[in-house]
Amino acid sequence: MNAAWEVVIGLEIHNQLATESKIFSGASTAYGAEPNTQACLVDLGYPGVLPVLNEEVVRRAVKFGLAVNANVSPRSIFARKNYFYPDLPKGYQISQFELPIVEGGELTIKDADGNDKRIGITRAHLEEDAGKSIHEGHDRSTRIDLNRAGTPLLEIVSEPDLRSAKEAVDYLRKIHTIVRYLEISDGNMQEGSFRCDANVSVRPRGQEELGTRTELKNLNSFRFIEKAINFEIERQIELIEDGGTVVQETRLYDSDKDETRAMRSKEEANDYRYFPDPDLLPVEISADYIEAVRATLPELPAAKQQRFVDDYKLKSDDANILTSSRAVADYFEAAMDASDASPQVVANWIIGELSGALNKDGLDIDASRVSAEDLARLVNRIADNTISGKIAKEVFEAMWAGEGSADDVIESRGLRQITDSSAIEAAVDKVIADNPDQVAEYKGGKDKLMGYFVGKVMQETQGKANPGQVNKMLKDKLGS
Amino acid sequence: MMDLHSQTLTQLKDGLGRGDFSSLELTQALLDRIAAHGEELNAFITVMRDAALENAKQADAARAGGNAGVLNGLPIVHKDIFCTRDVLTTCGSRMLENFVSPYDATIVERMAAAGAVVLGKTNMDEFAMGSSNETSYFGPVKNPWDHERSPGGSSGGSAASVAARLSPAATATDTGGSIRQPAALTNTVGFKPTYGRVSRYGMIAFASSLDQAGVITRSAADAALLLGVMAGFDERDSTSIDHPVPDYVAGLDGSLKGLRVGIVRQHFDDGLDDATGKAVREALAVLEAQGASLTEVDLPNLDYCVPTYYVVAPAECSSNLSRFDGVRFGHRAEDPQDLLDLYCRSRGEGFGAEVKRRIMTGTYVLSAGYYDAYYLKAQKVRQLVSDDFSRAFENVDVIAGPTTPTPAFKLGDKTDDPITMYLNDIYTIGANLAGLPAMSTPCGMVDGLPVGLHLVGPHWAEESLLRTSHQFQQQTDWHAQCPEAYQ
Numbered sequence: 001m002n003a004a005w006e007v008v009i010g011l012e013i014h015n016q017l018a019t020e021s022k023i024f025s026g027a028s029t030a031y032g033a034e035p036n037t038q039a040c041l042v043d044l045g046y047p048g049v050l051p052v053l054n055e056e057v058v059r060r061a062v063k064f065g066l067a068v069n070a071n072v073s074p075r076s077i078f079a080r081k082n083y084f085y086p087d088l089p090k091g092y093q094i095s096q097f098e099l100p101i102v103e104g105g106e107l108t109i110k111d112a113d114g115n116d117k118r119i120g121i122t123r124a125h126l127e128e129d130a131g132k133s134i135h136e137g138h139d140r141s142t143r144i145d146l147n148r149a150g151t152p153l154l155e156i157v158s159e160p161d162l163r164s165a166k167e168a169v170d171y172l173r174k175i176h177t178i179v180r181y182l183e184i185s186d187g188n189m190q191e192g193s194f195r196c197d198a199n200v201s202v203r204p205r206g207q208e209e210l211g212t213r214t215e216l217k218n219l220n221s222f223r224f225i226e227k228a229i230n231f232e233i234e235r236q237i238e239l240i241e242d243g244g245t246v247v248q249e250t251r252l253y254d255s256d257k258d259e260t261r262a263m264r265s266k267e268e269a270n271d272y273r274y275f276p277d278p279d280l281l282p283v284e285i286s287a288d289y290i291e292a293v294r295a296t297l298p299e300l301p302a303a304k305q306q307r308f309v310d311d312y313k314l315k316s317d318d319a320n321i322l323t324s325s326r327a328v329a330d331y332f333e334a335a336m337d338a339s340d341a342s343p344q345v346v347a348n349w350i351i352g353e354l355s356g357a358l359n360k361d362g363l364d365i366d367a368s369r370v371s372a373e374d375l376a377r378l379v380n381r382i383a384d385n386t387i388s389g390k391i392a393k394e395v396f397e398a399m400w401a402g403e404g405s406a407d408d409v410i411e412s413r414g415l416r417q418i419t420d421s422s423a424i425e426a427a428v429d430k431v432i433a434d435n436p437d438q439v440a441e442y443k444g445g446k447d448k449l450m451g452y453f454v455g456k457v458m459q460e461t462q463g464k465a466n467p468g469q470v471n472k473m474l475k476d477k478l479g480s
Numbered sequence: 481m482m483d484l485h486s487q488t489l490t491q492l493k494d495g496l497g498r499g500d501f502s503s504l505e506l507t508q509a510l511l512d513r514i515a516a517h518g519e520e521l522n523a524f525i526t527v528m529r530d531a532a533l534e535n536a537k538q539a540d541a542a543r544a545g546g547n548a549g550v551l552n553g554l555p556i557v558h559k560d561i562f563c564t565r566d567v568l569t570t571c572g573s574r575m576l577e578n579f580v581s582p583y584d585a586t587i588v589e590r591m592a593a594a595g596a597v598v599l600g601k602t603n604m605d606e607f608a609m610g611s612s613n614e615t616s617y618f619g620p621v622k623n624p625w626d627h628e629r630s631p632g633g634s635s636g637g638s639a640a641s642v643a644a645r646l647s648p649a650a651t652a653t654d655t656g657g658s659i660r661q662p663a664a665l666t667n668t669v670g671f672k673p674t675y676g677r678v679s680r681y682g683m684i685a686f687a688s689s690l691d692q693a694g695v696i697t698r699s700a701a702d703a704a705l706l707l708g709v710m711a712g713f714d715e716r717d718s719t720s721i722d723h724p725v726p727d728y729v730a731g732l733d734g735s736l737k738g739l740r741v742g743i744v745r746q747h748f749d750d751g752l753d754d755a756t757g758k759a760v761r762e763a764l765a766v767l768e769a770q771g772a773s774l775t776e777v778d779l780p781n782l783d784y785c786v787p788t789y790y791v792v793a794p795a796e797c798s799s800n801l802s803r804f805d806g807v808r809f810g811h812r813a814e815d816p817q818d819l820l821d822l823y824c825r826s827r828g829e830g831f832g833a834e835v836k837r838r839i840m841t842g843t844y845v846l847s848a849g850y851y852d853a854y855y856l857k858a859q860k861v862r863q864l865v866s867d868d869f870s871r872a873f874e875n876v877d878v879i880a881g882p883t884t885p886t887p888a889f890k891l892g893d894k895t896d897d898p899i900t901m902y903l904n905d906i907y908t909i910g911a912n913l914a915g916l917p918a919m920s921t922p923c924g925m926v927d928g929l930p931v932g933l934h935l936v937g938p939h940w941a942e943e944s945l946l947r948t949s950h951q952f953q954q955q956t957d958w959h960a961q962c963p964e965a966y967q
Contacts, residue, residue: 041583045803047576047810048563048585048682050717080799082846084823091802142819144807273846275855278689278796280718 005237006205008213009168009198009229010160014153015179016129016193017060018186023128023152024051024094031191035145039131043150045089050279053078057152058283060184061101061126062293064154067178067300068121070105072290078126078280082273086144087131095155097274100125101283107178108302109170111163119171120159127153148192154184160199160210165229169222172196173324177301181326189220196225200232201246211236212246216260218253228253232260304329312336312343321351327365334372341376341383349379353393357400370399378406391415391463418465421473427460428453428473442478450474484509486967489554489648489702496543496553503543503553507536507597510555514599514646517966521622523640525560526568527600535597542595550709552595557647559638560601561608562588562693563682571684572604572616572634575804575811575830585682586717587651587693587710594709599647602637606832607801608658608686610634611904612894615834620891623666624963625929629888632662632904638696639666644966649697649706653683655690656789657883657908660920663696664883664932667922667961669949670696671703674939675915676721678707679714685800687793688719690912699959700921700949704728707942723940731943732950737771739948742876746782747907753886759924759931760882766955767880767948777872777879781864785909786902788865791845791858792913797835798842804830837898866914873938878948882907883920883932911936921949922958930958 022029025042042049065072079097105121131146156175162168176194179185187194201213216232219225231253236246251260299307301323308319308329323329328350335346354375358365370378378395381387387395387410398409410416418424431453432439442449450471457470484506487495495501511529518524532555539553563569563581565588570576584592592598605615613621613636621636623629624644631640638650639662652659654672663670672694683693693710697703708729713722743764748757768774806812806826813825831839845854872879884904894901911918916936923933933952937945953959 044808046582046808047569047571047579047684047803048581050681050719052716052718082799082802084802084805086805086807086819089803089808091805092799271848273799273843273848273851275795275799275846275851278687278719279685 005202007163007233008160008201009162011158012197013156014195015185017057017152017154017184019056019152022150023054023057025150029151033147039146043146061154063182063184065102066294067182068105068107070102073101074285076101076283078277079274080277083270087133089149094277095127096125107174119161122157122159124154124156129153165226168229169226177324181298181301198229200229202236212248215250216253224255227258314347318347331365331372335376338373338376339379341379346379353396374405381406387415387417418461424465424469427457431456485513485645488698492554492648503536503539507532507555517644521640521644522619523603523621523637524600525570525603525618528598532597532599539595549595555597555599557599557602557641557650559604559635559652561653561684564588572606574617579810586679586714590709602641604637605634606835608634608655609834609838611901614895615832623888624966628890630891632665634658635662639663639668642668642696649702652696653693655686656912657905659694660883660908663920665888667930668696669700669703669921671919673942674917676719678710679717679720681714681716687796700946700953701732704732704946726943728946732947734947735771736951739772740876741767741772741774742777742872742879743774744779744881745776747881751885755926756882756931763923763933775876777876779868781868784861786906788858788861789909791854794838794842795845795855798839862913865910869914879936881934883934887926887929907934917942917945919945
């Protein structure tokens with residue numbers, strides 16, 4: 001990154017709230033139905049129909065507000081944002097403008113130096129989603145699918161506090177984690193449940209005044225967001241350094257070409273003619289209601305991470321990984337309940353073997369083929385010296401393949417560690433007898449050969465000898 | 481037996497109850513009358529002959545089975561602004577010339593559930609924007625008292641059909657006077673309830689914060705009967721209010737002794753036709769004779785009502801009418817070249833001049849840079865108007881005055897000058913801005929044309945308004961007068 005320039009980024013996240021029904025109608029919000037089968041007369045904007053606010057949507061917005069330490073407005077107003085587009089049935093979108101339901105929140109991310117950095121959340125407001133226009137594959141015509149029309153959205157707007165693409169992604173991941181912790185959204189980026197627009201500008205380092213910003217749209221994965229912002233930063237810097245000026249405009253990110261390109265300039269921007277929607281009453285939220293919602297809040301990611309560090313003495317990074325989703329954290333804690341092993345060992349198994357296996361099979365942890373309790377029992381067998389860590393990996397693979405519990409696999413495959421010293425001694429003696437040259441070298445001072453002998457003994461015992469005992473016995477016999 | 485068409489809704493209800501005639505006979509008689517007179521008045525956009533006869537049979541069967549609802553077998557007509565399932569619902573516009581609604585408005589549903597038989601859908605100003613019925617795509621309605629004159633608007637078809645005894649009662653809507661002004665000009669009773677008293681669900685929106693459904697009838701008693709069925713909370717309309725619905729019919733009885741009637745001096749100023757003013761003063765004297773006291777009250781912001789209304793109503797309508805874009809329903813231009821062409825021609829062809837005028841006015845007042853000066857300012861004035869009424873109602877129970885400045889004007893007289901047309905609603909608009917219940921009741925004749933007495937009450941004063949009107953009707957017979965050709 002260019003040291004002469006400072007990057008300023010603000011993000012607008014459009015987060016679908018995963019309610020059963022739409023924000024202003026009773027139609028289902030389920031994803032993937034046949035086009036236009038989940039749009040009722042209200043969603044279609046038929047003459048005479050009226051919107052009725054889904055209370056669950058309000059509850060979820062309040063939850064979010066409390067989770068980011070924001071003010072929940074005692075009174076917020078729905079307004080109409082007027083513009084014509086075929087996938088906007090009423091010719092206006094019901095949104096919140098002057099009085100949003102949530103204002104003034106914050107969360108903490110790590111900056112480039114690894115220090116805590118506070119990112120302000122300007123506001124979060126409720127609105128309805130539009131339908132989808134499908135331009136591809138239909139000659140000159142456009143097809144409209146209104147299933148999505150009226151799906152509840154929480155638009156979360158950050159302050160321009162972010163200073164790099166990496167910070168932006170860190171912030172996004174944190175918000176993404178929070179909405180899933182709160183169970184207010186499924187956060188599914190492929191299905192468009194969690195979308196993001198980025199306002200990006202650059203200014204000479206030290207300058208107070210903000211540079212002209214562009215708005216990047218169509219950012220639907222963390223990877224693309226980072227790439228798009230970085231592309232845009234470079235583009236703006238190059239443009240200015242070549243004597244040009246940045247034009248305020250909306251730019252679309254093309255992930256195939258890894259570039260952004262102009263979509264529409266500010267001059268072409270709509271005048272949305274916002275005004276309070278006369279069909280809806282102001283949303284009034286009492287202090288009692290807020291407290292009742294607060295009582296339902298789960299432990300939030302930041303608090304959970306800190307607890308994992310404090311109580312389980314986990315490494316901070318590992319605690320961060322384990323708390324990245326509620327399901328993973330719950331898995332860890334369920335495993336700890338059934339485990340005699342050290343928390344860090346359990347954590348290592350989840351972050352290592354288990355995550356690898358889940359990724360390979362494309363499974364969420366909820367669908368893991370090895371339960372938390374079974375994983376705990378496996379780790380217990382290492383702790384009680386029934387098997388070695390190395391054998392444990394084989395056992396895990398067998399468990400993953402459905403061969404039963406750790407104990408079942410250890411028994412059926414005969415993997416129990418040999419702790420009988422006479423059996424180990426026989427193998428040690430055999431290895432010493434079979435390798436006279438190496439023994440001589442060892443005795444001549446080549447200490448590194450100890451590993452060679454241990455390996456040979458393990459080979460003799462099909463890996464089942466207790467490595468500690470083998471080591472000790474070899475040293476005794478070879479007289480070091 | 482009196483001719484069926486000449487009876488009021490209340491009389492017909494009694495007759496059906498006694499078994500003097502069946503709903504089928506009654507419905508047939510009225511359908512015959514509509515066939516004979518509907519076209520000359522242009523009062524109907526749709527006559528629902530077959531459905532009405534079928535529903536009348538069902539009503540008779542229900543009564544025979546002991547399941548007669550409050551409105552069992554009683555014929556009514558709906559203003560064509562109310563969505564009626566499987567029936568054309570045009571809102572008086574080319575835009576919806578072929579729109580068959582897939583659902584019933586709440587009030588349509590409630591009246592059907594009470595056993596009412598719907599004869600047809602009445603003509604109206606396009607999207608309820610107009611005070612003369614001349615903006616209807618289907619042509620103006622004629623005033624039964626004089627075919628050269630307007631019946632008023634926007635509920636002109638409803639008013640004319642009741643005045644001409646084609647239907648004993650009609651539903652209607654009132655955004656700035658659209659129930660009361662046509663009622664006054666046709667010698668009928670027009671009742672607009674408190675905002676939120678009656679559900680707006682299924683009523684095609686003009687200006688959502690002002691629109692309210694009501695009725696046009698021959699008597700206050702008939703209005704009370706219908707209002708009892710229409711009123712009440714509807715979970716499908718967030719602006720409908722969960723407030724108990726009293727027995728309006730039972731509330732009609734009682735003396736006017738002690739009733740405090742407020743008179744607004746400005747209502748009798750220059751703009752009022754002399755003869756109309758005289759008729760209204762005589763009506764006030766009748767109320768006084770019945771024990772009411774008259775007090776002068778002040779509404780200092782009265783002059784700002786019309787300009788305020790013509791900012792707020794167009795602003796809301798410009799947004800409400802955006803859904804008519806040719807994409808999903810309604811008029812769609814032939815062979816659109818592109819999206820903009822589809823929008824421009826569908827809307828350009830589908831909407832008439834007055835609707836376009838208001839959409840443009842509304843778009844302008846909501847635009848960036850003008851919003852504060854117009855829309856926001858209008859909302860503040862609206863609050864002041866509302867406050868004026870609240871103060872006035874600390875001292876009086878009802879405010880009385882003329883419904884319109886003049887009796888019915890000639891068709892074509894005001895069409896070139898929208899401002900003169902807008903001023904026809906000068907006395908009625910305040911009640912919409914403040915969300916108050918208001919009604920017009922027949923109170924005199926000027927050169928053979930009817931005059932209406934306008935009554936406005938505080939929020940939820942429906943009972944007191946209906947009682948005042950009903951008691952007035954016990955002492956006068958203006959409301960019983962019918963144009964000779966329609967007796």
